[in-house]
Amino acid sequence: MILVQFVSLYINFFTFMNRYFCLTLICLFSSFLYAQQNDSVRIRTIFNEALLHGESYNNLDYLSNKIGGRLSGSPQAQAAVDFCTQTLKKLHPDTVYLQECMVPHWVRGEKEKARIITSKGPSQEVKISALGGSVATPSKGIKATVVEVKSLDEIATLGRKGIEGKIVFFNRPFDKTKISTFEAYGGAVDQRWAGPSKAAQYGAVATICRSMTPDINDYPHTGSMRYNDSFPQIPCCAISTLGAEKLSALLKNDPDLRFWYKQTCKTLPDVKSYNVIAVLKGSDHPEEIIDIGGHLDSWETGDGASDDGTGIVQSMEVIRLFKALGIKPKRTIRVIMFMNEENGTRGGKAYAAEAKEKNEKHILALESDRGGFSPRGFSTDMSEAKKGKILGWSHYFLPYGLYDFSQTGGGSDIEPLKKMMDVPLMELVPDPQRYFDIHHNALDKFSMVSRRELELGGAGMASMIYLLSEYGL
Numbered sequence: 289m290i291l292v293q294f295v296s297l298y299i300n301f302f303t304f305m306n307r308y309f310c311l312t313l314i315c316l317f318s319s320f321l322y323a324q325q326n327d328s329v330r331i332r333t334i335f336n337e338a339l340l341h342g343e344s345y346n347n348l349d350y351l352s353n354k355i356g357g358r359l360s361g362s363p364q365a366q367a368a369v370d371f372c373t374q375t376l377k378k379l380h381p382d383t384v385y386l387q388e389c390m391v392p393h394w395v396r397g398e399k400e401k402a403r404i405i406t407s408k409g410p411s412q413e414v415k416i417s418a419l420g421g422s423v424a425t426p427s428k429g430i431k432a433t434v435v436e437v438k439s440l441d442e443i444a445t446l447g448r449k450g451i452e453g454k455i456v457f458f459n460r461p462f463d464k465t466k467i468s469t470f471e472a473y474g475g476a477v478d479q480r481w482a483g484p485s486k487a488a489q490y491g492a493v494a495t496i497c498r499s500m501t502p503d504i505n506d507y508p509h510t511g512s513m514r515y516n517d518s519f520p521q522i523p524c525c526a527i528s529t530l531g532a533e534k535l536s537a538l539l540k541n542d543p544d545l546r547f548w549y550k551q552t553c554k555t556l557p558d559v560k561s562y563n564v565i566a567v568l569k570g571s572d573h574p575e576e577i578i579d580i581g582g583h584l585d586s587w588e589t590g591d592g593a594s595d596d597g598t599g600i601v602q603s604m605e606v607i608r609l610f611k612a613l614g615i616k617p618k619r620t621i622r623v624i625m626f627m628n629e630e631n632g633t634r635g636g637k638a639y640a641a642e643a644k645e646k647n648e649k650h651i652l653a654l655e656s657d658r659g660g661f662s663p664r665g666f667s668t669d670m671s672e673a674k675k676g677k678i679l680g681w682s683h684y685f686l687p688y689g690l691y692d693f694s695q696t697g698g699g700s701d702i703e704p705l706k707k708m709m710d711v712p713l714m715e716l717v718p719d720p721q722r723y724f725d726i727h728h729n730a731l732d733k734f735s736m737v738s739r740r741e742l743e744l745g746g747a748g749m750a751s752m753i754y755l756l757s758e759y760g761l
């Protein structure tokens with residue numbers, strides 16, 4: 289009898305536990321579905337608010353058309369600092385402050401001039417742009433015969449005998465078969481930043497570099513270069529792709545032709561500047577910091593709308609969206625307007641160094657520095673486990689055209705956080721096909737930016753930041 293009662297009690301207990309377990313599973317699953325539905329609704333409201341009332345486009349209008357190109361150390365760069373500080377304060381985040389950093393002060397000087405001088409016929413003018421950081425030519429310009437190369441290795445192959453006293457013409461084009469234009473850029477840009485010192489090592493007197501674009505047009509693209517202190521500093525410029533095609537064709541028929549160009553650029557002493565930082569303090573985990581930003585400075589050949597005015601205004605829009613929708617982040621959000629990405633990344637380095645010194649806990653950094661075109665997804669630079677969590681949220685973004693989470697990498701300004709503190713990185717990935725048509729040249733204008741595409745990108749960033757602030761990484 290006792291055994292029967294014990295067995296009956298045992299069966300009743302496990303029946304109860306099974307029911308309890310099932311109810312628990314049902315409750316957990318219901319909570320999960322509710323959270324999923326709630327997040328989907330929240331993200332929908334973020335996109336609606338951005339598309340109906342977004343301020344990114346109006347802020348970009350002011351930054352581009354009232355301030356213009358913002359080369360580090362220039363009055364325009366300081367005006368951008370002031371504008372972003374005032375704009376962010378009007379959004380009433382918890383804190384807005386400036387972080388000091390010393391930046392390079394390179395100035396272009398007079399508009400550059402260049403001519404191809406053939407042995408027969410009149411000389412032909414071509415359009416060039418001094419590379420950022422270059423030294424000037426002599427006051428009367430520099431004139432020499434030209435040797436065309438497609439790679440840095442060709443310099444060593446030709447040796448001093450083939451290079452000395454000449455102008456080296458780097459003419460490796462983009463690989464147009466690459467679907468990602470950023471991949472094509474990565475395959476060509478070494479000749480711009482490393483070419484001058486490599487040529488100087490073998491006695492070249494100057495360099496010309498084909499502009500970094502797949503397009504054939506007459507707009508030279510500037511960009512940074514880096515001198516190696518072991519070799520002489522020689523003048524270096526970029527030539528438009530149309531000019532590069534012309535020079536290459538003429539060299540085939542007239543290998544003794546000469547090239548003349550004049551530029552008056554120079555480097556002045558470093559200047560004090562600032563990162564602009566705004567903070568929304570987290571309610572539950574304020575010690576966990578999520579970084580988001582773009583860079584304030586730009587080349588002055590255009591007005592810096594796409595590189596990187598779009599990233600600046602999208603980052604500021606994240607705070608506006610959170611405030612407008614009453615979203616209180618559980619983790620701290622910092623919006624950083626970095627200074628000096630184009631020719632030194634001093635702002636990004638200063639920010640990471642201070643974060644490391646304070647032993648701060650940064651759980652992720654997200655950057656926008658690929659233009660304001662239609663957003664297609666996000667690139668990542670983090671562990672597989674953390675990337676898996678990000679991918680678990682990818683379905684939230686599909687209704688808005690953000691589907692690509694396959695690319696790797698982060699942005700230049702947040703890269704120091706990765707190097708110094710192993711912070712996971714992300715970058716907004718817009719459609720890349722038109723970016724290098726306007727990159728670093730006179731076409732980088734406000735008129736090239738679509739209001740709707742710009743606001744969609746800002747909403748995508750705000751949605752990702754919302755998920756990170758809710759669930760961490």
